[in-house]
Amino acid sequence: MKSFSYANPTRILFGAGQIAAIARQIPESAKVLVTYGGGSIKKNGVYEQVMAALKGRSVAEFGGIEPNPTYETMMKAAEAARAAGSDFILAVGGGSVADGSKFLAAALAYDGDEPWDLVTGKAQIKRAVPLGVVLTLPATGSESNCAAVITHKGAGAKLAFMNPAVYPRFAVLDPETTLSLPPRQVANGVADAFVHVIEQYLTRPAGGMVQDAFAEALLRTLIAVGPKTLADLGDMDARANLMWAANQALNGLISVGVPQDWSTHMIGHELTALYGIDHARSLTIVLPAMMRVRQEAKHDKLVQYAAEVWGLKDGPEDARIAAAILKTEAFFRELGLPVRLGDARLGIDAAEKVAANLAAHGLVKLGEDEGVTPEVAVQVLTMAA
Amino acid sequence: MKSFSYANPTRILFGAGQIAAIARQIPESAKVLVTYGGGSIKKNGVYEQVMAALKGRSVAEFGGIEPNPTYETMMKAAEAARAAGSDFILAVGGGSVADGSKFLAAALAYDGDEPWDLVTGKAQIKRAVPLGVVLTLPATGSESNCAAVITHKGAGAKLAFMNPAVYPRFAVLDPETTLSLPPRQVANGVADAFVHVIEQYLTRPAGGMVQDAFAEALLRTLIAVGPKTLADLGDMDARANLMWAANQALNGLISVGVPQDWSTHMIGHELTALYGIDHARSLTIVLPAMMRVRQEAKHDKLVQYAAEVWGLKDGPEDARIAAAILKTEAFFRELGLPVRLGDARLGIDAAEKVAANLAAHGLVKLGEDEGVTPEVAVQVLTMAA
Numbered sequence: 001m002k003s004f005s006y007a008n009p010t011r012i013l014f015g016a017g018q019i020a021a022i023a024r025q026i027p028e029s030a031k032v033l034v035t036y037g038g039g040s041i042k043k044n045g046v047y048e049q050v051m052a053a054l055k056g057r058s059v060a061e062f063g064g065i066e067p068n069p070t071y072e073t074m075m076k077a078a079e080a081a082r083a084a085g086s087d088f089i090l091a092v093g094g095g096s097v098a099d100g101s102k103f104l105a106a107a108l109a110y111d112g113d114e115p116w117d118l119v120t121g122k123a124q125i126k127r128a129v130p131l132g133v134v135l136t137l138p139a140t141g142s143e144s145n146c147a148a149v150i151t152h153k154g155a156g157a158k159l160a161f162m163n164p165a166v167y168p169r170f171a172v173l174d175p176e177t178t179l180s181l182p183p184r185q186v187a188n189g190v191a192d193a194f195v196h197v198i199e200q201y202l203t204r205p206a207g208g209m210v211q212d213a214f215a216e217a218l219l220r221t222l223i224a225v226g227p228k229t230l231a232d233l234g235d236m237d238a239r240a241n242l243m244w245a246a247n248q249a250l251n252g253l254i255s256v257g258v259p260q261d262w263s264t265h266m267i268g269h270e271l272t273a274l275y276g277i278d279h280a281r282s283l284t285i286v287l288p289a290m291m292r293v294r295q296e297a298k299h300d301k302l303v304q305y306a307a308e309v310w311g312l313k314d315g316p317e318d319a320r321i322a323a324a325i326l327k328t329e330a331f332f333r334e335l336g337l338p339v340r341l342g343d344a345r346l347g348i349d350a351a352e353k354v355a356a357n358l359a360a361h362g363l364v365k366l367g368e369d370e371g372v373t374p375e376v377a378v379q380v381l382t383m384a385a
Numbered sequence: 386m387k388s389f390s391y392a393n394p395t396r397i398l399f400g401a402g403q404i405a406a407i408a409r410q411i412p413e414s415a416k417v418l419v420t421y422g423g424g425s426i427k428k429n430g431v432y433e434q435v436m437a438a439l440k441g442r443s444v445a446e447f448g449g450i451e452p453n454p455t456y457e458t459m460m461k462a463a464e465a466a467r468a469a470g471s472d473f474i475l476a477v478g479g480g481s482v483a484d485g486s487k488f489l490a491a492a493l494a495y496d497g498d499e500p501w502d503l504v505t506g507k508a509q510i511k512r513a514v515p516l517g518v519v520l521t522l523p524a525t526g527s528e529s530n531c532a533a534v535i536t537h538k539g540a541g542a543k544l545a546f547m548n549p550a551v552y553p554r555f556a557v558l559d560p561e562t563t564l565s566l567p568p569r570q571v572a573n574g575v576a577d578a579f580v581h582v583i584e585q586y587l588t589r590p591a592g593g594m595v596q597d598a599f600a601e602a603l604l605r606t607l608i609a610v611g612p613k614t615l616a617d618l619g620d621m622d623a624r625a626n627l628m629w630a631a632n633q634a635l636n637g638l639i640s641v642g643v644p645q646d647w648s649t650h651m652i653g654h655e656l657t658a659l660y661g662i663d664h665a666r667s668l669t670i671v672l673p674a675m676m677r678v679r680q681e682a683k684h685d686k687l688v689q690y691a692a693e694v695w696g697l698k699d700g701p702e703d704a705r706i707a708a709a710i711l712k713t714e715a716f717f718r719e720l721g722l723p724v725r726l727g728d729a730r731l732g733i734d735a736a737e738k739v740a741a742n743l744a745a746h747g748l749v750k751l752g753e754d755e756g757v758t759p760e761v762a763v764q765v766l767t768m769a770a
Contacts, residue, residue, distance in 0.1 A: 001625045003400025008393065014642060015388025170392075209606045209626040210633055217598030224594065240386045241594040244642075248595055253638075257399060257629075 001207045001257040008251050010144035011170040014244065018172045019049040019134055025170045026088055026132060031058040033086035035077060035101045037065045037093045044180035046136055050092055060084035065093070068272070068279070069100030071116055071152040077104050078115070081129075089131045091168075094185075095140025095192075098133050099148035102166040105131045109165075118161065119150050125163040134172040137181060138243040139189030139280070141196060141250025143171035149269075157361075158273055173247060175239040183230055186242075187335040188280035190226035193246035194219060194331075195283040199262045200255040202291070203368035205300050208258040215254045216308040221245040223309070227334050263366035264290050267377050270354040270361075277344050284332040285346075288339055289384035290372075291325045297371055341384050351381035386592050386642040393636050395529035396555040399629065403557045404434040404519055410555045411473055411517060416443040418471035420462060420486045422450045422478045429565035431521055435477055445469035450478070453657065453664070454485030456501055456537040462489050463500070466514075474516045476553075479570075480525025480577075483518050484533035487551040490514045494550075503546065504535050510548040518556040522566060523628040524574030524665070526581060526635025528556035534654075542746075543658055558632060560624040568615055571627075572720040573665035575611035578631035579604060579716075580668040584647045585640040587676070588753035590685050593643040600639045601693040606630040608694070612719050648751035649675050652762050655739040655746075662729050669717040670731075673724055674769035675757075676710045682756055726769050736766035 013021045026032060032054060041047040051059070062077045081089070081104065089108075091101035105128040107115035117123035133143040142148065147162040178186070201215035222245055228238040248254070267290075268282030277285075295302060299317070306312040306324035313320070329339045338344045355374035358364065366372035372380075398406050411417060417439060426432040436444070447462040466474070466489065474493075476486035490513040492500035502508035518528040527533065532547040563571070586600035607630055613623040633639070652675075653667030662670075680687060684702070691697040691709035698705070714724045723729045740759035743749065751757035757765075 001400070001622070001629070003403060005396060005398050005406070007396035011390060011392035012641075013390050015386070018388060021390070207622045207625070208629075209609065210602060210629050213602030213606060214599055217595060217602050221594045221598060237386070237592045240592070244386070244593075244595050256397075 004256040006252060006256045008144060008167070008253070010168045010251075012144060012173060012247070013170055014173045016174055016176050018174050019046070020053050022050070022053045022090070022132060022134070022170070022172060026054070026057070026090070028057070030088035031084060031086050032060070032088045032090050033077075033081045033084060034059060034061040034090045034092055035065060035097055035104065036061070036063045036091075037067075037097050039063055040180065041092050041136065044177070046092060046134065046177050050090065050134060060086055065097050065100045067096045068149070068151045068158065069096045069103070071103070071119070071150055072154065074100045074104050074107065074150070075115070078107050081108055087129060089129055090134065091131065092134040092136065094135070094137030095142040098135070098140070098142035098168070099150065101131055101133075102128075102142070102148040103150050105129045105166055106163065116152060116155075119152070119159050121161070125161070125165050128163075128165040131166065131168045132170045133168045134177070135243070136177045137185060137189055138173075138178060138246035139192040141193070141247055143168060143173070144247060144251045158269055171247075173243050175236055175243050178239055178243065179234070183233070184336070186229055187226070187337055188278055189246060190222055190229070190242065190335055191280040191284050191332060191337050193249040194222045194226075195264060195280075195287055196250040197222070197254065198287065199265060200258070200260050202298055202301050202305055203259040203261050204298070205304075206258040211254050211256065211258050212304070214248075218245050218249050218254070219309045223331055226331070230335065259368040261368045263372040266358065266363050266366050267354055267380065270357045271346075271350065274350065274353055274357065275344070275346060277346075281338050281344060284337040284339055285341060285344060285384050286380060288325050288329045288332075289380045291328070292383050293376060293380045294367070294371070295321060297367075297369055341381065348382060348385045351378045351385070354381055389641040391637060391641045393529060393552070393638070395553045395636075397529060397558060397632070398555055399558045401559055401561050403559050404431070405438050407435070407475070407517060407519070407555065407557060408438045411439070411442070411475070413442070415473035416469060416471050417445070417473045417475050418462070418466045418469060419444060419446040419475045419477055420450060420482055420489065421446070421448045421476075422452075422482050424448055425565065426477050426521065429562070431477060431519065431562050435475070435519060445471055450482050450485045452481045453534070453536045453543065454481045454488070456488070456504070456535055457539065459485045459489050459492065459535070460500070463492050466493055472514060474514055475519065476516060477519040477521065479520070479522030480527040483520070483525070483527035483553070484535065486516055486518075487513070487527070487533040488535050490516045490551055491548065501537060501540075504537070504544050506546070510546070510550050513548075513550040516551065516553045518553045519562070520556055520558050520628070521562045522570060522574055523558075523563060523631035524577040526578070526632055528553060528558070529632060529636045543654055556632075558628050560621055560628050563624055563628065564619070568618070569721070571614055572611070572722055573663050574631060575607055575614070575627065575720055576669050576717060576722055577665040578634040579607045579611075580649060580665075580672055581635040582607070582639065583672065584650060585643070585645050587683055587686050587690055588644040588646050589683070590689075591643045596639050596641065596643045597689070599633075603630050603634050603639070604694045608716055611716070615720065644753040646753045648757040651743065651748050651751050652739060652765065655742045656731075656735065659738055659742065660729070660731060660735065662731075666723050666729060669722040669724055670726060670729060670769050671765060673710050673714045673717075674765045676713070677768050678761060678765045679752070679756070680706060682752075682754055726766065733767060733770045736763045736770070739766055
């Protein structure tokens with residue numbers, strides 16, 4: 001285990017009716033900007049609950065944050081916030097609304113000319129306007145971590161940043177807010193959380209027994225509750241466990257002191273940027289092929305994954321690994337997700353295009369051992385054809 | 386899963402050499418009171434590392450905090466802190482030093498006449514002097530939770546309090562600081578952490594899949610690394626995993642939204658108060674008997690415990706439970722710990738004395754279902770005879 005420094009300051013308010021509790025978390029005197037996405041919160045009752053909780057406060061709002069939130073949209077949000085004098089952001093939605101609002105929180109507290117510099121790293125985030133999240137889509141874990149991914153349409157770039165200043169002060173996780181999600185979004189969320197765990201777990205043995213066992217616990221939970229949630233959309237027990245598992249999947253806990261991969265995400269990002277396929281669906285196409293291509297480098301952890309996540313403990317190791325990858329694919333398929341380029345109507349030409357974009361973005365040594373070059377990405381996407 | 390509110394603000398600084406990092410965590414201008422126990426930190430190099438990290442700062446010190454820290458001792462520490470004008474407490478030691486220092490931190494910020502009221506609940510803790518911990522004994526988890534147990538010798542009482550104001554600002558977990566621990570203390574720490582997890586896990590099914598799986602992960606880790614640490618006192622990998630597991634065992638994470646028991650601890654506290662046996666050793670005597678006596682109420686979770694922690698999945702359920710309890714006992718025995726009253730040279734008369742003290746302390750409805758009355762405590766200790 002490597003040395004680490006870890007704290008997660010976000011207060012989790014979990015359970016039905018917890019939206020009402022935000023009143024105690026936001027200062028009475030705050031001027032709140034409520035941010036949201038396409039407006040589903042106005043149809044499923046979440047908007048009303050939020051406004052009821054904020055009754056009597058100074059509240060402005062900004063809607064229309066898109067999936068893969070853009071710099072351009074969030075700069076409009078910044079204008080709205082400045083016009084309203086907002087000094088507290090309440091993000092209501094999924095990971096995109098949370099991510100966009102993290103950038104907004106940093107941009108509002110920045111006195112430089114070009115807030116995009118905060119994303120590229122050209123400027124350092126030193127402070128941010130306080131932020132809270134009401135989560136409606138269990139998937140990204142953004143509600144209690146300090147990372148965000150922002151797309152600059154003008155520059156054709158999709159970049160991630162991390163800074164402790166943008167940890168949400170609180171995150172409301174009420175499983176009932178997820179009841180109106182379309183099944184496709186539920187499935188995407190399960191897969192997104194699953195691959196988050198894999199990126200922090202399926203690397204090389206590093207002596208992190210608790211980290212490994214926690215990761216395996218989350219993977220097994222997602223495998224159990226994902227299909228259950230889709231089979232019975234009203235199963236509140238499954239929804240609650242899905243929401244908590246997706247949160248724990250990316251709040252920093254399982255990655256302390258151990259290596260991380262993230263090459264599946266980087267290749268997936270390029271697929272999404274090129275072809276507009278859902279983030280989670282890009283991951284379910286890439287991951288099984290990545291496991292196959294990187295079988296040698298990840299051998300020991302693949303054997304462990306087969307045993308601890310899928311119960312495959314007998315027979316030759318390579319056969320166990322092959323079976324575990326097949327089970328991973330079957331799990332994604334059961335969720336209705338693609339596992340081949342063809343499932344998303346993409347051809348093998350995607351491989352070279354993704355590799356070219358990875359190279360153009362300087363992403364030429366990915367993975368826990370920097371072994372995923374653009375050439376390896378071509379192998380992976382060829383395997384996924 | 387029940388609703389919950391959870392945050393843990395303590396920054397964990399994990400790994401060899403992390404004591405040096407406390408310099409960045411304590412304000413330059415702080416007047417630090419370093420608190421410690423019997424002086425082992427002066428023999429194993431930890432004291433020197435702490436003082437080197439605090440070089441140039443205003444530092445006073447208070448040693449002599451005993452196991453089961455007393456109100457009387459900590460009031461002397463308060464005098465020392467006031468004399469030195471201390472405004473930051475740095476607790477260096479195990480759970481007793483951390484617990485005592487939490488009380489000290491609250492007492493120093495209290496303007497009432499009788500700080501003991503903060504422990505009994507007669508007065509409310511509203512603030513505390515900031516506190517950091519350098520942990521030298523993995524066991525209690527006190528380094529990153531907001532609970533403490535304090536003994537009032539004069540009043541013959543041993544009471545726990547919890548308050549968010551006493552969360553340590555940071556906790557240094559350097560496995561190397563544990564190398565000089567006597568094997569008895571290592572074994573006690575493993576058992577203490579193990580029973581902490583059991584108290585939050587072995588109750589009734591409550592739909593907390595992640596909580597259950599995290600608890601099982603910690604139990605399996607402790608079962609693996611406990612004997613390993615004792616077999617090879619220089620095994621740093623085992624020590625690191627033990628230290629991280631003991632921390633995660635009682636930082637609030639695994640108990641969110643699920644029932645808790647703690648009856649083994651309450652009975653154990655009375656055994657310690659009456660006969661002076663080590664805290665952890667009181668727990669290893671009580672727990673197997675508690676599992677047997679409470680087999681009906683805990684049936685479903687005992688079956689799960691047998692399967693997920695000990696791999697016992699075949700045969701009649703009662704046989705699996707019996708085997709799991711025997712394995713629990715064998716694990717404690719392997720650590721050199723007592724599992725019967727007789728192992729600690731106690732007789733069956735302890736049963737009635739403990740029951741009388743539980744009744745005298747108002748502890749008459751313990752456990753997740755309030756099913757552990759003083760009469761049940763007698764059954765448990767009779768079973769442990």
